[in-house]
Amino acid sequence: MTSEDLIQAWVGCDKCQSAKAVYLVRLINGELYFCGHHLNEHKEALDKVAYEIVDLDHKEETPIIEKEEING
Numbered sequence: 172m173t174s175e176d177l178i179q180a181w182v183g184c185d186k187c188q189s190a191k192a193v194y195l196v197r198l199i200n201g202e203l204y205f206c207g208h209h210l211n212e213h214k215e216a217l218d219k220v221a222y223e224i225v226d227l228d229h230k231e232e233t234p235i236i237e238k239e240e241i242n243g
């Protein structure tokens with residue numbers, strides 16, 4: 172499934188289930204889905220472990236994590 176497919180489908184937040192996930196967080200060993208509220212709540216921790224955070228609602232916008240930071 173691609174990110175484009177996910178935008179079409181309703182995917183619930185992994186934390187609260189009741190909210191639509193608007194962020195796909197790619198980790199080394201898996202993926203997590205978060206609503207905006209829970210992404211913000213866990214962002215500090217996620218910044219350390221996630222290698223990509225995809226904004227499913229605004230995919231045109233600049234990703235939260237720049238690739239340079241990951242390589243550096």
Ligand SMILES: [Zn+2]
Binds near residue numbers: 185188
């Ligand atoms: Zn949530």
